[in-house]
Every structure is written in C-alpha cells, then in structure tokens.
Amino acid sequence: MTHGLGFRSPDGCSRLAVTDLDGLLSAVRFALIRIQCRPELVDGCLGRGLLDHQPALIPNPDNSHFPGKRKELQRCDAAHVASRERRERCLGGMTDTKQSAVLITGANKGLGHEAARRLGKLGWKVFLGSRDEDRGREAAEKLAADGIDVVLVPLDVTSEESVAAAEELVRTHTDRLDVLINNAGAPGHAIHPAQATVAEVHAVYDTNVYGPIRVTHAFLPLLQAADHPRVVMVSSAGGAFSVVTDPEQPVSKMHELAYSSSKAALNMLTIRYAQAFPGIKFNAATPGEVANHTFAATDMNNNMGRLTVTEGTDSIVRLALLDPDGPSGTFTDRLGPIPW
Numbered sequence: 008m009t010h011g012l013g014f015r016s017p018d019g020c021s022r023l024a025v026t027d028l029d030g031l032l033s034a035v036r037f038a039l040i041r042i043q044c045r046p047e048l049v050d051g052c053l054g055r056g057l058l059d060h061q062p063a064l065i066p067n068p069d070n071s072h073f074p075g076k077r078k079e080l081q082r083c084d085a086a087h088v089a090s091r092e093r094r095e096r097c098l099g100g101m102t103d104t105k106q107s108a109v110l111i112t113g114a115n116k117g118l119g120h121e122a123a124r125r126l127g128k129l130g131w132k133v134f135l136g137s138r139d140e141d142r143g144r145e146a147a148e149k150l151a152a153d154g155i156d157v158v159l160v161p162l163d164v165t166s167e168e169s170v171a172a173a174e175e176l177v178r179t180h181t182d183r184l185d186v187l188i189n190n191a192g193a194p195g196h197a198i199h200p201a202q203a204t205v206a207e208v209h210a211v212y213d214t215n216v217y218g219p220i221r222v223t224h225a226f227l228p229l230l231q232a233a234d235h236p237r238v239v240m241v242s243s244a245g246g247a248f249s250v251v252t253d254p255e256q257p258v259s260k261m262h263e264l265a266y267s268s269s270k271a272a273l274n275m276l277t278i279r280y281a282q283a284f285p286g287i288k289f290n291a292a293t294p295g296e297v298a299n300h301t302f303a304a305t306d307m308n309n310n311m312g313r314l315t316v317t318e319g320t321d322s323i324v325r326l327a328l329l330d331p332d333g334p335s336g337t338f339t340d341r342l343g344p345i346p347w
C-alpha cells in the first residue's frame with residue numbers, strides 16, 4: 008500500500024511518497040528536518056517555538072521546553088497515517104494546508120510587531136492590529152516585504168466600535184482564529200500614588216484591562232471555531248505580587264499605581280478566562296526575565312531594557328505555539344513559569 012504525504016505549507020515543504028508504515032514514519036521525521044523547509048519552518052516543525060537564535064532557550068536538545076511535542080509527533084505519526092489531512096492538522100498547522108491565523112493587538116511596533124514577524128515567518132497569517140492606520144500600514148508593508156502573509160486591522164482596543172469593525176474585517180479573511188495576542192498596552196505615568204487620580208488610572212485600565220476584555224469577547228466565536236485556540240495576555244512582572252513585594256526587585260521601590268495594578272487585574276482575568284473556557288488556552292506572559300531583573304527595550308520604556316524585542320517575545324511566541332496538551336492559566340517569562 009502506498010502512503011502519500013503532502014507538506015504543502017506556504018513555504019513550500021516537499022511532497023513525499025512511501026510504501027510501508029516504517030517508511031512512512033521515517034519519511035515524516037525526515038520531512039520535518041528537510042532543507043526544503045525554510046529554517047524557521049524547520050524550527051517550527053520540530054520545536055514549535057524555539058525560533059531564531061536564542062541561546063538562552065536553545066540548550067534544549069531533548070525539547071524539554073516542549074515536553075509534549077515529541078509525544079504529539081509520535082501520536083500524530085501513529086494515529087493518523089491513513090488520513091493526510093487529519094495528520095497534518097494533528098501536527099499543529101506547520102505542515103497544514105490550512106494556515107494558522109493570529110491577531111495581535113498593538114502590532115505596529117515593539118513586541119507586538121516582533122511577535123507578528125516571528126509567527127509570520129512560520130507561515131502564519133498575521134492580522135496586524137494597529138490603532139493608527141498609517142502606522143499600521145507602514146508596519147504591515149514591512150512584514151509583507153519580508154514575505155509575510157499580513158492583513159492590517161485598524162484596531163483601537165479602547166473603542167467598542169473599532170473592536171467590532173476589526174472582528175468584521177478579520178471574519179472576511181478567515182472563519183477561525185487560532186491565536187489572539189492581547190498585546191496593546193499603555194504605561195500610564197510613573198507618578199506617586201498621592202498624585203494618581205481615577206481619570207489617570209481609568210485611562211490605563213481602559214487599554215490594559217478593558218481592552219483585552221473587549222477584544223477577547225468580540226473574537227470568542229472565531230477562537231471557538233479553531234481546533235486548538237490560544238489567547239496570550241501580554242502582562243508584566245510589575246503586575247505580579249511575587250515581584251512587587253520582593254525588596255530585591257527594582258520595581259518594589261518604584262512608586263506607581265495604574266500600570267502595575269492594571270497588569271495584576273489582567274493576570275486575574277487570564278485565570279478566570281482559563282477556568283471558564285477549558286477549550287481555549289489562556290496564558291499570561293511577561294516579556295522579561297524576572298530572575299535577572301530584565302525587560303525588553305521598546306518605546307514604552309524609552310528603550311532602556313537590556314533584552315532585544317526578539318528575546319522579549321520569547322515568552323509570547325512560546326505561548327502562541329503551545330501544543331494541544333499544553334497548559335492554561337499560567338504566567339510565564341522568558342525563562343519559564345513565574346509566581347503570580
């Protein structure tokens with residue numbers, strides 16, 4: 008009996024034909040590391056997320072950051088040999104004729120833009136959210152010039168109308184959304200609590216707390232139409248009680264009210280959503296390394312961070328690429344899970 012296996016991603020992985028089960032299993036492994044795939048796709052095929060060249064995460068020869076991945080590959084190899092389509096879907100989209108789709112809010116610059124680039128390089132369809140259409144168009148054109156399948160989505164997370172229009176637009180391009188990354192964030196003002204007013208705090212909450220609620224609520228039906236939906240909440244170590252109460256952490260000495268409390272609220276939202284929707288993975292990421300007191304250089308911090316945007320997006324991309332048996336309701340930084 009001849010088994011045909013097609014690897015027809017947008018990146019042009021090869022098509023193979025083999026004649027028995029052993030041959031098929033070898034061919035699957037061979038195809039996943041074949042140079043016909045672009046290097047980014049090979050990373051995606053094998054590790055689902057150890058992308059680019061991140062030495063801190065790459066000491067991972069046994070795939071320990073993705074303990075479920077090898078198991079999943081074996082399960083897919085064994086269970087779906089008879090159905091090419093089901094097997095490809097089992098592998099999670101990298102070799103799928105159906106592209107994975109992601110919406111990222113605030114993706115015109117900084118970490119959102121870098122997450123868009125990294126997932127786009129894996130062959131994903133990227134819906135690039137930007138509250139300013141011109142800035143968004145410029146950012147989308149940059150990604151398109153890099154070969155990424157990108158759609159600009161005008162999206163201000165503080166506006167119900169804008170979120171509704173964004174959902175309508177995305178729906179014209181896809182009948183499902185595999186991943187939503189609630190990334191857009193407002194820093195507020197680093198002012199002493201004595202100076203903080205409800206108006207100042209409200210503006211930050213409108214973006215950092217109500218924004219993710221608006222967007223998540225609007226996109227739930229599209230997420231629920233996906234086989235394996237994931238939502239990544241881009242939070243902050245500043246929203247972790249464990250960090251803010253640690254005298255060794257610089258943030259414990261910084262007086263501020265709006266931003267840290269908004270991210271603490273976002274963390275609780277993540278848990279409550281995860282509990283309410285067992286079929287959708289909700290996880291929170293902080294872009295830095297808590298143990299090393301580091302964060303990523305972006306406009307939000309006047310580019311004072313020690314990490315690059317690529318390093319800063321490691322936790323975000325990892326959660327976006329979670330396996331079907333991956334966790335939900337967790338909080339993680341670049342180095343792994345962290346206490347709330």
Ligand SMILES: NC(=O)c1ccc[n+]([C@@H]2O[C@H](COP(=O)([O-])OP(=O)(O)OC[C@H]3O[C@@H](n4cnc5c(N)ncnc54)[C@H](OP(=O)(O)O)[C@@H]3O)[C@@H](O)[C@H]2O)c1
Pocket residue numbers: 112113114115116117118119137138139142162163164165190191192193214241242243244293294295302303304305306307308312319
């Ligand atoms: N950098 C870090 O190490 C770090 C650490 C902890 C947490 N974070 C979080 O990471 C996320 C991304 O921040 P970043 O560091 O990449 O900062 P950034 O470069 O300043 O990017 C922030 C993004 O959010 C967008 N945005 C702000 N308000 C918005 C709204 N109402 N609707 C839609 N988009 C809006 C901005 O759009 P405009 O260009 O139009 O302003 C921009 O695209 C934020 O949630 C932030 O809190 C970052």
